[in-house]
Amino acid sequence: xxxxxxAGSALVALALILAGIASPALAKxxxxxxxxxxVRLERGxxxxxxxxxxxxxxxxxxxxxxxxxxxSATARLGLAARVARGRRIFGIGGETYVEETTVEDVRIGQxxxxxxxxxxxxxxxxxxxxxxxxGEDFFEQADVEFDLPHGAVRLFRPEGCExxxxxxxxxxxxxxxxxxxxxxAGPRIVVPVRINGRPLHALLDSGAGIxxxxxxxxxxxxxxxxxxxVLFEGVGxxxxxxxVDYWIARLQAFTIGDETISDTFVRxxxxxxxxxxxxxxxxxxxxxxxxxxxxxxxxxxxxxxxxVAYSQRRMYFTYEGGPVFAPQARERAPAEPxx
Numbered sequence: 007x008x009x010x011x012x013a014g015s016a017l018v019a020l021a022l023i024l025a026g027i028a029s030p031a032l033a034k035x036x037x038x039x040x041x042x043x044x045v046r047l048e049r050g051x052x053x054x055x056x057x058x059x060x061x062x063x064x065x066x067x068x069x070x071x072x073x074x075x076x077x078s079a080t081a082r083l084g085l086a087a088r089v090a091r092g093r094r095i096f097g098i099g100g101e102t103y104v105e106e107t108t109v110e111d112v113r114i115g116q117x118x119x120x121x122x123x124x125x126x127x128x129x130x131x132x133x134x135x136x137x138x139x140x141g142e143d144f145f146e147q148a149d150v151e152f153d154l155p156h157g158a159v160r161l162f163r164p165e166g167c168e169x170x171x172x173x174x175x176x177x178x179x180x181x182x183x184x185x186x187x188x189x190x191a192g193p194r195i196v197v198p199v200r201i202n203g204r205p206l207h208a209l210l211d212s213g214a215g216i217x218x219x220x221x222x223x224x225x226x227x228x229x230x231x232x233x234x235x236v237l238f239e240g241v242g243x244x245x246x247x248x249x250v251d252y253w254i255a256r257l258q259a260f261t262i263g264d265e266t267i268s269d270t271f272v273r274x275x276x277x278x279x280x281x282x283x284x285x286x287x288x289x290x291x292x293x294x295x296x297x298x299x300x301x302x303x304x305x306x307x308x309x310x311x312x313x314v315a316y317s318q319r320r321m322y323f324t325y326e327g328g329p330v331f332a333p334q335a336r337e338r339a340p341a342e343p344x345x
Contacts, residue, residue, distance in 0.1 A: 035167035037174060040148055042160045043115045048135055050215020050304055054159070056114040056138060058083055063137035065114055067159060068213030069150075069195050069314070070301065071141040074125035079137035080107060087126045103127070114140065139213065142194050145314070152212065152312045154304075155326040164317050172315050173322035181263035185319045195314055196298055197321055200261040201272075202227055206299040208262070210314065210321070214303030217331050218252065221276040223299040229255045229274065239273065250275045265325060265343045272331045277301070305331055 043054040045067065056065040061083060080087050087105035105126040112119045148161040149172070164172060173180030186196040186207060195210040201219070204227060219229075229236065231253050241249040252275045260267045278297045309330045313322040325343045 035170050035172075036165045037149070037162045037167070037172065038165065040161040040163055041115060041117050042158055044157055045154065045159050046157070047154075047304065047308075051136060052154075052159075052212050052304055052307070053135065054114060056112065058085075058109055058113075058138065059111050064135040065138045065140050066136050066213060067145075068139045068211070069142045069145055070209055070211030070213045071139050072125065072143050073141040074104075074127045074139050075107065075109070076128040076137055076139070077105070077126055078128070080105075080126050083137075085109065085126075090125060112138075146194060146316050149313060149315045149317055152307045152310075152314075154308050155311060162313075164315070167317065171322065172313055172318065172320075173324065175311060176322075176324045180313075180322045180324045181265050182320055182322045183263045185314075185316075185321060195321070197262065197302075199300065199302075200259070201300075202258045208300040208302045209298035210306075210312070211301045211303055212307060214301045215305070216273055217301055217303045217306050218277060219255075219272055219274040219300045220278065220297070221274050224255065224274040242275070250277065250279070260330070263323070265323075267330055267343045270329075270331055305329075 046053050048064075052067045054065045054067065056063050058079075063079065063083075075085070077087070079085075085107045087107045090104045090106040107124055107126055109122045109124050110120060112122050145161075149164055151158075151160040151162065153160065153175075171180065171182065173182070183197045185194075186198065188194045188196075196207050197210065199206050199208045206223065224230070231238070233255065235256055237254045239252040239254050242252050252273050254271055254273055257270050257272055258268070260270055260272070309326060309328045310323045311326050315322060330343060
């Protein structure tokens with residue numbers, strides 16, 4: 007899910023320290039584990055269990071979005087919503103109307119928070135099991151590890167780790183890339199990648215079930231819907247009400263850090279065609295700025311173990327097995343990464 011940040015996101019208090027992890031290789035570095043959630047995949051969504059005011063809810067972990075409640079969930083939970091003045095949210099499929107509410111009690115695993123002001127949005131439901139989207143405005147307050155190969159997401163507070171590699175699970179070392187500069191009006195976990203040797207900017211988006219290249223960027227790489235071997239996959243959706251057409255194309259190579267995947271496949275779509283707004287006193291339609299060239303979704307996370315170290319503005323990762331991009335239609339299985 008694409009997120010365009012609105013000003014004034016609430017900070018979230020992390021409620022419980024579960025354990026401390028200190029790697030022998032990082033003598034002065036301690037990574038205090040704040041929380042560990044068992045996660046599951048449901049229709050491409052990264053889900054954990056939670057509760058709102060004592061009632062069970064499904065929580066989707068989405069680094070490409072701000073935190074919000076689906077509109078359908080507020081009705082089911084009996085929460086009163088009011089107009090959120092000055093707030094706008096755009097996603098794949100266009101803009102969603104924004105309201106706000108206050109939730110008295112939220113519990114996600116061992117984490118709790120009371121009287122949480124929360125946005126309400128979503129023109130389409132992601133399913134009856136998705137009520138709350140826990141977004142990047144929450145995750146940026148700690149270092150977050152996505153360990154989907156072992157069914158877990160962990161939050162850490164590192165201490166004394168300046169200048170040290172934080173891929174603590176990787177005895178042979180991990181790949182790493184610096185996070186690109188963050189802007190309040192744009193995506194936050196953006197990393198440099200290369201496709202067919204061309205430098206691009208990719209957003210790590212755990213709310214996107216599949217990785218996808220933006221169609222105008224694909225065209226600059228010489229990939230169009232009419233290119234030989236390109237297959238139309240179908241219509242997908244996102245936070246907005248409109249559908250988006252997806253195609254599948256072969257890539258010569260995808261590179262992130264020191265990892266290269268040769269002769270693979272990836273989806274592409276006009277991800278932001280409806281991410282436009284009309285400023286007040288204007289008749290012009292303006293496209294949202296700071297949109298990344300590509301989304302790295304859950305398919306990427308399933309094949310890797312990833313630590314987003316906000317404390318260092320760096321991302322650590324190791325390849326754990328399986329295809330990195332997994333389009334349903336392909337001539338043969340994609341190659342595994344090389345380092």
